[in-house]
Structure formats: C-alpha cells, structure tokens
Amino acid sequence: MNQLAAYLKQANHTVVFTGAGMSTESGIPDFRSAKGIWKEKDPMQLASTYALMRNRDEFFAFYQKRIKGLISCQPHRGHKLLAEWERDGLIHSIITQNVDGFHQRAGSQHVIELHGTIARLHCIDCGQAYDLTKYIEENGSVCTCGGFIRPNVVLFGESLPHDAVDQAELESSQADLFIVLGSSLQVSPANYFPIEAKRNGAKLVIVNMEPTDYDEYADLVIHDRKIGEVLAEVNQLLI
Numbered sequence: 001m002n003q004l005a006a007y008l009k010q011a012n013h014t015v016v017f018t019g020a021g022m023s024t025e026s027g028i029p030d031f032r033s034a035k036g037i038w039k040e041k042d043p044m045q046l047a048s049t050y051a052l053m054r055n056r057d058e059f060f061a062f063y064q065k066r067i068k069g070l071i072s073c074q075p076h077r078g079h080k081l082l083a084e085w086e087r088d089g090l091i092h093s094i095i096t097q098n099v100d101g102f103h104q105r106a107g108s109q110h111v112i113e114l115h116g117t118i119a120r121l122h123c124i125d126c127g128q129a130y131d132l133t134k135y136i137e138e139n140g141s142v143c144t145c146g147g148f149i150r151p152n153v154v155l156f157g158e159s160l161p162h163d164a165v166d167q168a169e170l171e172s173s174q175a176d177l178f179i180v181l182g183s184s185l186q187v188s189p190a191n192y193f194p195i196e197a198k199r200n201g202a203k204l205v206i207v208n209m210e211p212t213d214y215d216e217y218a219d220l221v222i223h224d225r226k227i228g229e230v231l232a233e234v235n236q237l238l239i
C-alpha cells in the first residue's frame with residue numbers, strides 16, 4: 001500500500017481504470033470470477049446484437065434484472081474515495097468498463113464510460129430517451145411509438161462510443177500513473193488502454209483479486225485484497 005500511496009503523491013496525471021470488480025462490494029456481481037454472471041449465462045444470448053434482434057424477451061429480462069439490482073444498490077466507500085481523490089486533484093479521470101453509473105453517483109466528474117450505461121435507455125425505432133426506471137414498469141420495453149426500448153449499453157457486436165475511445169486514448173497518452181481496479185482485462189479493445197499508458201511511460205498498477213494476463217507489465221500488482229479495503233488503507237497513508 002505504501003508503494004501505491006507514494007505513486008499517487010508523486011504522479012501529475014493519474015488515471016484510474018475500473019472493471020466489474022469495482023462494484024462487487026456494492027452487491028453488483030462481476031462477470032468472470034467464480035460467481036460471475038458469465039459463469040452461468042451466455043453473453044451472446046443476452047448482451048449482444050443477436051439477443052437484441054432475435055432474443056428480445058430474454059434480453060429485456062436480463063437487463064431488467066440488472067437494473068433492479070442497480071436501483072437497490074449503492075456506490076461503496078471505494079467509489080466515494082475516488083471521487084474525493086478527484087476533488088483533491090490526486091486523480092485526473094476514471095476510464096470505466098462498468099455500466100452502473102456508480103462513479104458518477106459517488107460524485108466523480110470526469111468519468112469515461114467505454115461500454116455505455118444501463119442507467120439510461122432509448123427506443124431503437126424513434127430514439128426517444130428514457131430513464132432506467134422505465135424498464136421496471138409493466139411492458140417496460142415498449143415505447144410510446146410501439147418500438148423496442150433498450151439500455152444505452154455497448155452490446156457484444158457493437159463498437160465502443162467514438163468520443164469515449166478518443167477521451168480514453170488521450171487520458172492513456174497523458175497518464176504518468178495508470179491504476180487498474182477490478183478487471184480481468186480479458187475484453188478488448190478496453191484492455192488496450194493499460195498497455196497504451198504503459199507504452200507512453202506511465203507506471204502501471206493492477207489491483208485485482210485474481211491474477212490477470214497483464215500482471216507481468218505492471219510496476220505494482222495487488223492481489224487477494226478487496227478494492228474498498230485497498231483504497232481505504234491507501235487513503236490513510238495519504239493524509
């Protein structure tokens with residue numbers, strides 16, 4: 001922890017990169033650890049363009065369940081500490097793969113959502129925007145125009161939002177410290193950014209319960225520790 005606290009104090013442009021492991025302590029399951037969502041479900045049947053077009057009932061039920069989970073859960077102390085560190089000028093931005101909007105709910109301002117969000121929805125026929133609560137209503141997927149309403153999330157088979165990729169590129173090129181929190185780093189192109197930052201001379205830190213394929217490139221790796229605890233302990237060392 002001392003090393004991570006020292007890196008944070010020395011750095012001029014710190015970027016934090018989060019994955020689903022950032023939200024498990026809020027009660028939101030991740031995807032690939034032992035109890036992850038993709039351990040029992042096939043992402044291509046539920047979170048893909050195929051599912052949107054050919055498997056709408058299961059698609060709607062899958063996202064309705066995730067949205068219900070989102071509404072009943074809260075950002076945890078780790079999310080709040082990152083927002084505090086941003087206010088204190090310790091971190092510059094958060095690049096997140098998460099679609100739960102918890103960084104923003106915790107107060108972070110500069111959040112780059114690589115995979116979109118399920119906190120906002122839109123009709124695929126007329127484009128009308130909806131709040132996430134629409135999905136927990138009776139017939140929550142039916143627009144006033146009769147069209148199908150979907151979350152603003154990037155589905156498997158879709159490309160990432162250009163503006164988010166451009167911002168993440170810029171942040172990864174300017175970072176002198178790049179901290180990964182809670183990601184298996186198995187999904188591209190998101191997993192390109194930690195390496196891009198390293199290539200641009202940043203120190204790379206990976207905080208993840210389990211080993212990742214990128215650990216060998218990192219300057220510091222912290223396994224077998226919960227992110228909320230790690231951030232709280234580092235915060236004590238920053239005071």
Ligand code: APR
Pocket residue numbers: 018019020021022024025030031032033036043097098115182183184185186187207208209210225226227228
């Ligand atoms: N503290 C530290 N690490 C944790 C914690 C925790 N409290 N909880 C889980 N982890 C770790 C797990 O060990 C796992 O390696 O977080 C990692 C999460 O990895 P994934 O489940 O693969 O999630 P992520 O890397 O965000 O997945 C990327 O895949 O399905 C797509 O679009 C989806 O954005 C997601 C993308």
Ligand code: ZN
Pocket residue numbers: 123124125126127128143144145146147148
């Ligand atoms: Zn419509």
